[in-house]
Amino acid sequence: MARSVNRSARTGRFVSKATASRWPSKTTREAVGSGTSNKRTVTRSAATGRFVPKGRGDSDPGGTIRQRV
Template sequence: MARGGSRSVSRSAGTGRFVSSRTAARSPRTTTTERVGRGTSNSQTVNRSASTGRFVTAATAARHPGTTITQRV
């Protein structure tokens, strides 16, 4: 089993798929970069705006599915 800390990954807000860091740099409003790996317990679901990175309510995430990310932290 590989050891190591966390790493950065980029994800599309519209599709939820992983994208390259280069794609994320070209489309900062519709992508988000997050840390994955050690230290993430995945016990709580949160919603985050892809353009600002701020946490948003579930109602806001439902109204704007193309620019929000729902993730477990």
């Protein structure tokens, strides 16, 4: 079963719930563990959580996060 974790879009490190609530536009919540296939790399906006093109991730690495889904 997958669990949810918070991650900094800037560093890629895991952060606490308090940090994620303090900086919602610079963190993202993601599922980890069994139940996730981790086969494909996607880019998401840290502010909205929506998928964005790879080029946007290249141009704004502090505001986006890449993850495998």
